[in-house]
Amino acid sequence: MEKGNEETVDSNNSRWKPDSSHLSPEWKLERLKHVSQVNPSGVDKKSNDDELEVELCNYTEVYNNEFIDHSFDFLSATATEREIHRFELREGDILFTKDSEDWEDIGVPAFVSEDLPGVLCGYHLFLSRPDEEVVFPEFLFWALNSRYVAFQFEGAATGVTRYGLTTRDVANAWIPYPPKPIQKIIVSYLNYQTRKIDRLYNQSEKLIQYLNERYSALITKSISNSQYRNSHTFGEDVGMSVNSDQPKIRHISKSVTSGPRSWAQYYNESSEAKFLRITNLQDNEIQLDLDDLKYVSPPNDSEAKRSRVQPGDILVSITANIGAVGIVPSDIGEAYVNQHIAVIRPPKSVLSKWIAYYLASHRGQYQLLQPVRGGTKDGLGLADVGNVRVPFPSISTQRSIVQNLDKERKRLEKLSSELESLLERLDEQRRALITKAVTGQIDLSDWQPPDKQETFA
Known part of the structure; x- marks a missing residue:
């Protein structure tokens, strides 16, 4: 039913009947x-x-x-x-x-x-x-x-x-x-038209996936290429391969912790305190997805203080979607994490985004997922996260790579957003087309399917 022509439905009134004035007499x-x-x-x-x-x-x-x-x-x-x-x-x-x-x-x-x-x-x-x-x-x-x-x-x-x-x-x-001969024409018409829409929809989805994969590959390539530049880890020359010369996260961080259990009792949608969950971490991306948020009124105790995040904190999923990485933005406000997320808090002397991008790269993911590879564990412990080794090229190299990745992310994000909008329009177009066809609002008296061999499914 087209927007603007909607009627109020009384589901308890069996005598209610929609307006049928637009239907042809044979319908x-x-x-x-x-x-x-x-x-x-x-x-x-x-x-x-x-x-x-x-x-x-x-x-x-x-x-x-x-x-x-x-x-x-x-x-x-x-x-x-x-x-x-x-x-x-x-x-x-x-x-x-x-x-x-x-x-x-x-x-x-x-x-x-x-x-x-x-x-x-x-x-x-x-x-x-x-x-x-x-x-x-x-x-x-x-x-x-x-x-x-x-x-x-x-x-x-x-x-x-x-x-x-x-x-x-x-x-x-x-x-x-309508009469069955007209039904048959409508079915053939919708089979043909929806397939055209679906093909464009699927192509757009694949393009979004390609953009995500390209960005993921770019992160890994940028991280890997830095091995050919002047590399230093706290004054010592290191390569990019994982080795004992590279510091572990727990050695360069103020803390590696996780959120509290059983905070459902503190859910409060009228609160402004955000409660970050695994759904807020994205694949192949370090930016948090804050579209789907829960809010809490936390208790005033040590557990709440421990699980409150700060700008620059690095978040890692340690249960479902293991290894997803995110970085806490500067405008996060009051926010907490649940027990399924590890929080890495680097000192101010360390570039947080460099660590986050490294963990999101193939090399970082290889280390993060190594403890669960083979199915012997169903999640990561805080020690697993803390034991990941991170290479540190010179700070100028780190900043340059981070800036380039941020710039490319914004460009690809704009393209993805445009494609997402296209998907929404295609979905709306498909639904409107179906509605008009099955309610007799499209004249199909002269329509012939381009492919006479076309079948329904």
């Missing part, structure tokens, strides 16, 4: 339950000895993919014969998400493109099995992808910390549809 407007079977799955991941072995298509497969086929590595489970009869996936079935912490993540559909014997619709999902006498399954899939339906699901969703749809909400959603 119909019916509730989903009249054009498709709709059932919530209760098949969970547990295995019971008295049930039959099956595989489950779960929430993540549906949420992350538009099409479901045999290529997925489905989860093994068990189910009763009745559950198998009701929820075994067939070609043309449509699965969509039932609940989530974000209302925008509910009602997300995926199309089953082939029969999948022994594979069942899993828990937290709805299974829609279209009445093919009335609608093509492909058309209903595109309709469920539209804003027209998403708007209804948004109005019907209930919850505070987790949003969900009831079977009644879903079954009573209104679906516009």
Whole structure:
């Protein structure tokens, strides 16, 4: 439903009906339950000895993919014969998400493109099995992808910390549809147009990935090339290879520590004190990502003092996403870290960014990850971080490399930002195109697919 034409949805009013004045006379407007079977799955991941072995298509497969086929590595489970009869996936079935912490993540559909014997619709999902006498399954899939339906699901969703749809909400959603010959044309049109958009989207994503990889390679190259310049470590000549002449982080730092455990009780979104987590550290980048922040009202104790960060502190992830590195900016204000992050505090006589860039380079990452390589450990200890050796070329060389890397980061960041904006526009364009097509707002009477061999999935 286009912005500006939105209506207030009363999800408890079964007599509510969206405006259909824009639909052509041959179009119909019916509730989903009249054009498709709709059932919530209760098949969970547990295995019971008295049930039959099956595989489950779960929430993540549906949420992350538009099409479901045999290529997925489905989860093994068990189910009763009745559950198998009701929820075994067939070609043309449509699965969509039932609940989530974000209302925008509910009602997300995926199309089953082939029969999948022994594979069942899993828990937290709805299974829609279209009445093919009335609608093509492909058309209903595109309709469920539209804003027209998403708007209804948004109005019907209930919850505070987790949003969900009831079977009644879903079954009573209104679906516009034309005669089947027109449905077929719309399906062909959307297959073609969305593929064009998706190709450009994928190319843009790859370009963003390339920019990130290029920056990561540049960090390593810059660090490595400094070995050919005048190198000094506290007055001693050293090479760039890791050796005993290079000082360990714990020997050149004021402290190497980590944050507190169990601070969830101090979460306070009205506080200005930031609580930094692993999600605030980025791959191939030393700048913190402060878009997703938690806030705390910390206790007045020694643990809080220990875990409060200062500008120039170097942060290292020591559990999940092990080895991610970040540097605390000068405008951080009051901020703390959790127990999953190590905090390195160099003295003012040491250039913090040099150490951070070194740790983010391939050489630094090799040392950081060495203790967990081989699977003998599932995380880094503070001693592991403290034992990493860092080469120090002359301070002028350090500053020159840091300045060049900062300059290149800003340039690549600008390009990435422009590409991210393009991705947002493409996503919006795709959704608007689908909505207009499945609500009869695009004249397709003369449209012919460029490729007559084009298929749906």
